[in-house]
Amino acid sequence: MRKKQVSIFTIIIAAVLLFASQYFDWPLDGKTSLPANGSAEITLYFPADRYPETGLHIKEAIAAGESEICTIDREHAEQRRKESLRGIPTKKGYDRDEWPMAMCAEGGKGADVKYIDPSDNRGAGSWVSNQLESYPNGTRVLFVVK
Numbered sequence: 001m002r003k004k005q006v007s008i009f010t011i012i013i014a015a016v017l018l019f020a021s022q023y024f025d026w027p028l029d030g031k032t033s034l035p036a037n038g039s040a041e042i043t044l045y046f047p048a049d050r051y052p053e054t055g056l057h058i059k060e061a062i063a064a065g066e067s068e069i070c071t072i073d074r075e076h077a078e079q080r081r082k083e084s085l086r087g088i089p090t091k092k093g094y095d096r097d098e099w100p101m102a103m104c105a106e107g108g109k110g111a112d113v114k115y116i117d118p119s120d121n122r123g124a125g126s127w128v129s130n131q132l133e134s135y136p137n138g139t140r141v142l143f144v145v146k
Contacts, residue, residue, distance in 0.1 A: 040069055040142035044131055046124075048145050053116040054097060054124035055145045061099035061112035062143075070104035070141045072132060080108035088113050095121040101128070 048055025062068045081102035086109075088096055094115040100107035132141065 040140045042135065042139065043142045043144055044128070046143055046145045047127070051120050051124035051127065053120040057097050057112070057114045057116060058099050058143060059145050060114075064112060066099055066112050067104075067106040068143055069106065070100055070143060071106060072103060072135055072137050072139045072141065073105040074103050074137055076105075077102040077107075080104075080111075083108040084111035084113060091115050094118065097121045097124075101125075103129075103132075 046055055046058060048059075081098070084098040084102065084107055085096050090096065095118045096113050097116045098107060098111040098113045100111055102108070132139075135141070
């Protein structure tokens with residue numbers, strides 16, 4: 001009888017953890033959420049289901065060699081935005097999305113730029129800004145597109 005109680009308890013705990021992992025967005029793939037060098041201080045799970053064009057752009061840029069780490073540096077964002085968008089013409093009905101973002105020290109000249117829907121780009125920018133507003137400059141953020 002005791003073994004049966006322990007087994008039921010184990011199943012209940014496993015079910016709770018599985019549910020919690022989905023609710024709190026915990027990775028269950030056995031991989032750490034930090035890069036191998038452990039250099040990120042926090043992990044931000046970007047919701048590609050809400051902002052699909054931006055999510056795809058981030059994935060493509062990282063796959064092409066851009067940094068998955070963003071070191072927050074709001075002070076120099078406007079200068080980096082100018083550098084990353086220099087020479088890339090505006091296009092009616094589209095925003096120019098850059099990765100790494102202008103608020104990231106890794107951004108600026110050489111950033112990957114893609115034309116995307118303005119509402120997707122601006123919604124994503126607002127979402128990221130809200131998620132990171134309490135973190136100071138210098139915080140290293142690992143972006144994971146979900």
